[in-house]
Amino acid sequence: MSLFSKRKKIKLEKIWKIKRNCLELIFECAKSNHPREFGGFLRIDENAKDTISELVILPGTISGDYHAIFKMHMLPIDFTIVGTVHSHPSPYPRPSEADLNLFQKHGKVHIIVASPYNEKTWRAYNSLGQEKNMQVV
16 A cells, blocks of 8 residues: 555645625625625636635515525526625624525535624635635735
């Protein structure tokens, strides 16, 4: 048995990036819906597979005081959509049980932005709900 075959395979998790103008649009959408939740989907740049460049808003999304309900039949078949984004009108960007269920079903990266919707009040999570660093580019 070679030394190479004895080594454990280490799975490196992707380091996601988000374009600043996309993040700022997310903040503005969340502010404009306040005190209701805002929700959307994240699309990557086709040239940079690790960089979120666009926000996708589904027609018919319902924004409530404690939820954003997506009409999933309106989601296009689009392999560049990699996750979700939504706001919390509270100052806490931690995922709820409902958020964790959504994360597991729809994508690899998820953003929660909390009031007052700025650089200090957002977090990124993987599909298991584990907080991840995301670079703003």
